[in-house]
Amino acid sequence: MGRFLVRRVAALVPTLFLVSILIFGLQQLLPGDPAVAMAGEDRDPASIAYLRAKFHLDDPIPVRYGWWLKGVLHGDLGDSVRIQEPVTKLIAEKLPVTLELAGLAMAIALTIGIGAGVVSAALRDTRWDYAVNLFALWGLSMPNFWLGILMILLFSVKLGWLPATGYVSPWDDLRGNLATMIMPAFVLGNAIAAVLMRHTRSAMLQVLSADYIRTARAKGLSARTVLLRHALRNALIPIITLGALEFGTLLSGAVLTEQVFSIPGFGKLIVDAVFNRDYSVVQGVVLFTATMYILLNLLADVAYFLVNPRMRT
Amino acid sequence: MTFRSRIGHAAVAVLLAAASFACAAQTLRIGLAEDPDVLDPTLARTFVGRLVFTATCDKLLDLDEKLGIVPQLATGYQWSPDFKALTLKLRPNVLFHDGEKMDAAAVKYSLERHKTMAGSNRRGELAPVTTIDVVDPLTVRLNLKEPFAPLLAVLADRAGMIVSPKAAQAAGDKFGAHPVCAGPFRFVERVAQDRIVFERFPQYWNRDAIHFDKVVFLPIVDSTVRLASLKSGQLDLIERLAPSDVKQVKSDSRFEVLRMVEIGYQGITINIGKGDMAQKNPLGRDPRVREAFELSLDRDAIVQVAMDGEAMPGNQWVAPTNSWYSRGDPIPKRDVNRAKALLKEAGVTNPSFTLVTPTTSDAQRLAQVVQAMAKEAGFDVKIQSTEFSTSLDMADKGQFEAYVLAWSGRSDPDGNLFSHLACKQPLNYSGTCDPQLEEAIQKQRATVEPAQRQKYFDQAAAVESKLRPILYLYHRHLLFAYTSRLVGLRPIPDGMVRIQGLRMK
Numbered sequence: 001m002g003r004f005l006v007r008r009v010a011a012l013v014p015t016l017f018l019v020s021i022l023i024f025g026l027q028q029l030l031p032g033d034p035a036v037a038m039a040g041e042d043r044d045p046a047s048i049a050y051l052r053a054k055f056h057l058d059d060p061i062p063v064r065y066g067w068w069l070k071g072v073l074h075g076d077l078g079d080s081v082r083i084q085e086p087v088t089k090l091i092a093e094k095l096p097v098t099l100e101l102a103g104l105a106m107a108i109a110l111t112i113g114i115g116a117g118v119v120s121a122a123l124r125d126t127r128w129d130y131a132v133n134l135f136a137l138w139g140l141s142m143p144n145f146w147l148g149i150l151m152i153l154l155f156s157v158k159l160g161w162l163p164a165t166g167y168v169s170p171w172d173d174l175r176g177n178l179a180t181m182i183m184p185a186f187v188l189g190n191a192i193a194a195v196l197m198r199h200t201r202s203a204m205l206q207v208l209s210a211d212y213i214r215t216a217r218a219k220g221l222s223a224r225t226v227l228l229r230h231a232l233r234n235a236l237i238p239i240i241t242l243g244a245l246e247f248g249t250l251l252s253g254a255v256l257t258e259q260v261f262s263i264p265g266f267g268k269l270i271v272d273a274v275f276n277r278d279y280s281v282v283q284g285v286v287l288f289t290a291t292m293y294i295l296l297n298l299l300a301d302v303a304y305f306l307v308n309p310r311m312r313t
Numbered sequence: 314m315t316f317r318s319r320i321g322h323a324a325v326a327v328l329l330a331a332a333s334f335a336c337a338a339q340t341l342r343i344g345l346a347e348d349p350d351v352l353d354p355t356l357a358r359t360f361v362g363r364l365v366f367t368a369t370c371d372k373l374l375d376l377d378e379k380l381g382i383v384p385q386l387a388t389g390y391q392w393s394p395d396f397k398a399l400t401l402k403l404r405p406n407v408l409f410h411d412g413e414k415m416d417a418a419a420v421k422y423s424l425e426r427h428k429t430m431a432g433s434n435r436r437g438e439l440a441p442v443t444t445i446d447v448v449d450p451l452t453v454r455l456n457l458k459e460p461f462a463p464l465l466a467v468l469a470d471r472a473g474m475i476v477s478p479k480a481a482q483a484a485g486d487k488f489g490a491h492p493v494c495a496g497p498f499r500f501v502e503r504v505a506q507d508r509i510v511f512e513r514f515p516q517y518w519n520r521d522a523i524h525f526d527k528v529v530f531l532p533i534v535d536s537t538v539r540l541a542s543l544k545s546g547q548l549d550l551i552e553r554l555a556p557s558d559v560k561q562v563k564s565d566s567r568f569e570v571l572r573m574v575e576i577g578y579q580g581i582t583i584n585i586g587k588g589d590m591a592q593k594n595p596l597g598r599d600p601r602v603r604e605a606f607e608l609s610l611d612r613d614a615i616v617q618v619a620m621d622g623e624a625m626p627g628n629q630w631v632a633p634t635n636s637w638y639s640r641g642d643p644i645p646k647r648d649v650n651r652a653k654a655l656l657k658e659a660g661v662t663n664p665s666f667t668l669v670t671p672t673t674s675d676a677q678r679l680a681q682v683v684q685a686m687a688k689e690a691g692f693d694v695k696i697q698s699t700e701f702s703t704s705l706d707m708a709d710k711g712q713f714e715a716y717v718l719a720w721s722g723r724s725d726p727d728g729n730l731f732s733h734l735a736c737k738q739p740l741n742y743s744g745t746c747d748p749q750l751e752e753a754i755q756k757q758r759a760t761v762e763p764a765q766r767q768k769y770f771d772q773a774a775a776v777e778s779k780l781r782p783i784l785y786l787y788h789r790h791l792l793f794a795y796t797s798r799l800v801g802l803r804p805i806p807d808g809m810v811r812i813q814g815l816r817m818k
Contacts, residue, residue, distance in 0.1 A: 015401060032706035040350070040358020040436055041721060042732070043709075043739045050432040083505055084351045090505055149537055156545040164542040165533055167507055224456045262533045262542075264507035272506065277702055 004305060008298055019290045020072065023283055024065045030277065033057075037277035038081050051081065055279065068283060077287070078280030082272070087284035090269060094285075097167060098265040101188070101258075102250035104181055106188030106243065109196055114232075114239065116193070119201020121208060122227055132197065139194025148187045148260035155183060164264035184261040188254050192246045199242055203235035210234075237308055248293035257288035339526040339817075341799075344539045344551035344808065348532040350505045353489030354474035355426055355433045357392075360721045360808070361532075363471060366554065368511050368528045369410075369810045370494035372473035373420070374465060376805055379636070380576070380724050382465045386415060386475055386495060396460035396761045399417040401468075403451040407518045409477035410499035410771055417447040422478040425457070431486070437732075439795035454740040460759045466725030470807075497523045497812055506532060543568065543794055550802070550810065556623035556675075562794045571793040572633045573804040574625045577722025578729065579679065581668070581715050586744030588711030592714060595664035596715060602664055604780040605655040609690035610683060611647040616787050619678040624787040629774055630729035632788040637726040637767065639774035652690035665693035669708070670717040671701045679786070680717055708742040716742060719789075724807050726770060727758055729735035734773075734782060743782035750776040 036043060051057070055210055056064050077087035120132040156164035162183055168176035194258040208231050216226045255267035262268075265294065266285055273281035349362035354370055357363070375385040382390075387401040408413040424445050427435035441461035446454040455464070465664065468474065480493035490502050496520065498511035509530040513523060533539040536555040540562070541767045542548045554562065554570065562568050583603060584591045591597040596606060612626035628644045631637050656664065670680040677698060684694040699707065708714050720740075722729055732738045736746035750773055757769035777783070791808040801814040 031700075033709070034703040036709055038703040040434060041360070042358065042437065044434055045739055046436055046736060047432055047434050054432070079507075082350045083348075083503075084353070084356070084487060086504060093504060149541075150546075151533075152538060152541045156547075157541050160545060163547055164545045165538055166531065166542075166547065259534055260538055262507070262531070262538065262815045264504060268506050275700070275702065276350075 001298065005302070008301060012159040012294060012298070015294055016291060019294070020069065021065070023286045023290065023303065024068060025061075027279060027282055028061055030274070031207060034277035034279055055081070059101045077284030080278050080281045081274050082273075082278045082281075087155055087280050090281065091285060091288055094264060094266050096169075096267055097263060098251055098267075100170070100177075101185060101254065101263060101265055102243050102247055104185035105188035105192065105250055105254075106247050109192035109246070110243065112189065112193035113196025114200050116197040118203045118204060118227065118232060120197065121204030122223075124205065126157060132201075136194040136197045139190050139197075142190070143256075144187050144191060144254070146259050147255055150183065151183045151187065152260070169261050180261075181263075183252075184257050184263055187260075188250065190300060191249075195246070196239060196242060200235065203238050204231055207235045208233045233307070237304060240303050240307065241300055244303075248289075248296045251289055251292050251296075254304055316392045339524075341525040341528045341550070341705075341812065341815065343528065343530050344542055344548040344549045345530055345532045346536070346539070346553040347534060349509070349530075352500070352503070352509070353486075353496075354471040354476065354492075355430050355435055356391045356486075356489060357471055358434050358807055362550075363807075364508055364809055365469065365530050366474060366494075367496070368498045369492055369500055369764055369814055370474040370476070370498040371407075371496045372469055372471075373475065374469040374473055376466075376469050376724050376807055378805055379805060380806055382469060385469075385470075385473075386420075392752065392761060397457050399455045399464060400448065400455070401453050401455070402658060403445075403453065404518060407495050408516045409480070409495050410493045410514055411477050411480050412516075413477050413479050415455040415475060416478075416640060418450075419455045419478050420475055421445045422481070424472075425477040426476070426481060427472050429542055437741035438467045438470075438472045460761055462758055463504045463723075463725040463727040464759045466723065466728070469724060478678060486709045495783045498528050501527075505641070505775050519813055522813040525812065529810060540794065543796070546796075550793060551800055552791075552793055554792035554794040555607075556621035556790070556792065558794075559621070559623060559792060567797055568606055568723045569797050569799075571795070572623070572790045573800055573806050573808070574634055574636075575722055575789045575791050575808060576631070576724055576729070576806050577630075577720045577788065578627060578630060578785050579624070579675075579717075579787050579789060580783045581683070582718050582742050582783050583715050583781065584710070584711060584713055585782050586746060586782070587742065588744070590711055591744055594666055594714040595661055596666055596726055599659045599661065600779065600781065601655045601659040601662055602789050603784075605652040605659070605690060606687060606692060607645060607781060607784050608648045608652040609654070609692060609788070611686060611785070612786055614647075614686070615679060615682050618682045619675055619788065620789065623790040623792060625790070626786070628778065628785050628786060630733070630783075632725045635726070639767075640770045641771055642774040642778050646687075651688050655690055663693055665695065666714040667695045667697050668715045669697045669699055669704050669713045671699075671799050672698050675789075676719070683717075711742075711744060713742075718742070722807075727754075728772065730754060731758060734777065745780065745782040747776060748781055750780065798810045 035048045037058055038051050039048045056067050079086050080090060118133045120129045123129050152164045162179050166180055168180050170177040213226060213231055216230050235278050250274045254273050257268040258265045266289060270282060345361050347361050349365050350357055354366060356645045371386050372664060373385060373387040375383050377383045386404055386407060387475055388404050389402045390402045403417060409415055424439065427433055428439050430672055441457045442455050443458050444456045448454050477493040481488050497517045499514045501510040501512050503509045506691060511528045513526050517523060534543055535651060539551045540558055559570055562570050582598045585597045595602050600718050616622060616624045616626050625632050626644055627633055629638055668680050670676045680696045684696055687694050708716050719730060732740040734745050734750060736751050753769045753773035757766050759764040760769060795802060798818045800818055801816055805810055805811060
């Protein structure tokens with residue numbers, strides 16, 4: 001286990017270095033002069049010149065990358081030029097929101113997705129199976145922003161049960177927080193649940209046809225034990241991978257859902273920053289989420305290691 | 314429990330409920346269409362930022378419903394006989410949110426900060442001001458290089474916002490993280506993209522006009538969701554109601570709609586002199602082709618289709634309802650036959666050009682309507698939808714033939730004219746540099762006397778309408794929706810919400 005971890009962590013360093021080059025390099029491909037975009041409606045030439053100097057925009061790209069990397073290595077991701085806040089502060093502000101939204105969405109997705117997948121596999125070709133498949137098809141095909149708006153119109157405007165938009169910190173008001181998060185979390189979780197359900201179903205069907213399951217049944221184990229302890233445990237391996245990838249995607253921000261529900265998370269932050277050419281924010285937030293993504297993959301690998309005994313040999 | 318005590322308890326409960334309702338009603342919640350930029354009046358750049366400033370930063374002067382100049386931190390002003398100095402008398406006993414006095418020294422500091430701070434976006438607006446003299450603690454004099462008519466309007470916008478020198482010196486370029494001004498509400502907190510909170514400033518000079526304890530600005534980008542938040546009671550007022558939603562809101566007695574014609578414009582900028590594209594472009598090469606293009610367009614129909622009727626057709630940098638509009642240059646009617654004849658005269662058959670348009674839905678709809686209309690006169694218009702920053706960069710480099718571009722507008726017409734059509738100005742994307750137009754533009758800037766200034770605007774309009782570097786098409790309605798319980802909302806065409814006088818019924 002120790003050697004496995006050391007090997008995987010050592011591989012992180014060159015990966016992150018390449019990621020940082022990629023993030024910086026791709027941003028340079030964005031069309032348009034960032035100083036002009038940042039200078040606002042009036043585009044005062046003196047203001048543009050100031051911005052160019054401040055952000056080293058006249059320096060060659062490798063020199064600019066050097067400036068940025070130096071800051072990153074010192075824990076300084078720069079300041080947002082648009083709102084003049086340090087990027088680290090913005091990340092610290094948005095991270096709990098995004099983590100909470102992603103966590104709730106994943107909880108909903110895992111509960112529905114794995115549950116429905118197991119039911120569908122266990123009751124293959126029955127009405128339950130068809131119903132669950134229909135649900136998955138609905139979840140996959142319903143655009144998030146559309147479902148979000150429909151839910152707002154129903155639960156906020158028509159019934160008045162839930163607030164339409166906004167975010168309340170759970171430390172200030174837990175009930176208010178759940179009231180604001182339940183709709184966006186469901187919208188996000190619903191789509192992921194559909195994907196997880198499809199994968200759980202096919203993994204379960206594969207496992208259920210294996211010899212050791214037949215042996216377990218022949219030993220007289222209950223159907224429940226066979227299904228949940230023997231079949232599901234093995235079927236979970238691809239689901240863990242998928243879950244980690246989906247969670248990583250959620251951490252980089254659920255752009256449309258955050259936009260519809262005005263949840264101040266990473267997605268909104270990145271989109272606004274790209275449109276306003278707020279380079280420090282884009283670079284800082286993308287680097288942070290890429291790092292999170294890589295770490296989650298590492299965690300998934302560790303989870304395989306723990307779930308699958310064959311990997312330990 | 315006796316019957317009487319039950320009644321008593323019930324009465325207390327009702328009173329408590331009423332009291333809590335009253336408390337809740339004392340917060341004004343405003344839904345914004347986007348998250349504002351930095352809250353420093355010197356550095357700020359966005360329309361929506363100006364909207365937020367009205368809650369916290371009073372200006373030397375303000376505007377009324379007819380765009381007239383009215384006092385705010387200055388109680389009056391006087392021009393010198395040669396119009397090269399403007400003396401402002403300041404309101405006494407005004408305090409900043411940090412308890413410091415707002416006086417002539419503070420005004421001098423703020424204006425000099427606007428003029429000299431690195432990255433200032435007010436520098437250009439105050440460029441004609443050379444020096445600022447403190448005459449006495451309540452009198453300040455602005456000395457100018459030459460007469461500058463738009464100065465009063467400039468001082469009724471961000472350049473006229475006065476900040477606390479003590480707070481600004483302490484915060485340096487981080488002042489925007491915690492602005493300290495002399496407005497009705499003081500800054501409490503900002504969570505980027507979530508909320509900006511202000512609380513009532515008890516020592517505000519005009520405190521009797523303030524009827525809320527708190528103001529919260531909430532950016533909600535999607536107009537449908539912004540409206541849903543208003544309807545669900547989460548907001549009291551929203552800006553930029555979608556034109557397609559006006560009918561729906563008006564049919565609901567719980568809400569009101571405020572409509573006013575913007576001070577800006579929506580138009581098509583044509584590259585007539587910027588880089589190689591000006592000469593490669595059939596519109597840029599020949600004014601007759603531009604005239605034909607204009608005659609192929611029906612502005613009334615464009616407004617109906619692209620804006621659901623929520624705009625006023627126009628043909629100048631100010632709307633026909635503006636007092637500075639040149640009456641001698643009315644909106645031309647659509648005339649497809651004349652357009653075809655002009656193309657024939659110019660020897661151009663089926664002229665083709667690309668119309669660059671930002672990706673906003675109204676700009677796209679406008680481009681499509683223009684494409685269809687111009688086709689009837691023989692034009693082949695290709696639409697190129699481009700993300701805003703990219704399109705701006707193309708315009709800046711002259712890499713376009715025609716460009717759908719809106720301008721949010723300034724209260725003085727010079728703000729819609731000078732930077733856009735005077736030679737070598739930063740927003741002059743069309744590359745216009747016409748001696749007659751230049752002369753008229755420069756003269757109107759230097760003429761404070763209104764009748765004489767109007768003559769120069771008329772001259773500029775006459776030249777511009779023949780040159781056609783910008784085809785002005787319409788002036789959008791600024792649309793606000795708000796709860797019917799809110800009263801006192803004033804239709805001031807700069808689109809800013811004055812909280813003074815606003816209250817809940």
